[in-house]
């Protein structure tokens with residue numbers, strides 16, 4: 001079995017699964033963006049013949065998308081990474097024309113939070129948007145909306161992490177150079193709600209940004225309401241590598 005076939009045997013969303021997406025109940029915007037030309041259709045038909053359909057990404061429910069991520073974190077914790085064994089050259093070729101990530105993740109820019117690695121995912125699986133403090137600013141929200149409305153992500157996960165410098169800086173409230181202070185305002189409500197406790201503020205920030213996205217984006221709120229998207233918040237522990245889901 002090749003690396004790619006091992007990959008496609010997982011809940012992968014490989015391009016071999018695209019035919020069903022294109023002909024099935026895919027999002028209108030996805031079809032408009034990605035499947036409007038005959039050349040694309042021909043490429044997709046060719047791709048579907050190459051790899052086994054296995055469990056298509058399109059068959060993933062939002063809950064299964066979350067389960068898939070958390071399973072990946074278990075492999076990461078146990079040192080049993082599968083993504084490193086995937087045939088990356090084949091994956092690159094398969095995803096050159098389009099992407100089909102099953103989850104969108106908003107995480108901090110912190111170098112200790114390598115999102116794909118943490119969830120044992122490789123090319124084409126995750127739509128990752130990163131910004132210090134994992135805050136849902138307008139541009140960040142727009143990016144996530146693209147991942148959901150156009151690319152069809154089934155899960156939106158806001159991932160905070162222990163020892164977050166952005167949250168810590170907001171608690172301290174010191175003067176900072178340049179535009180770094182712009183991060184204070186979106187993080188401040190969580191710091192305020194947590195009474196200045198760092199761990200509580202980190203958790204509150206992830207939950208609040210998830211809530212903010214759910215309530216301010218009509219794309220996200222509508223997809224969630226229709227059962228096409230799950231929105232969740234989690235915390236990554238930089239010491240242990242574990243991801244814990246946070247209660248809503």
Ligand SMILES: [Zn+2]
Pocket residue numbers: 108109110132133134161163164165166167
């Ligand atoms: Zn951080």
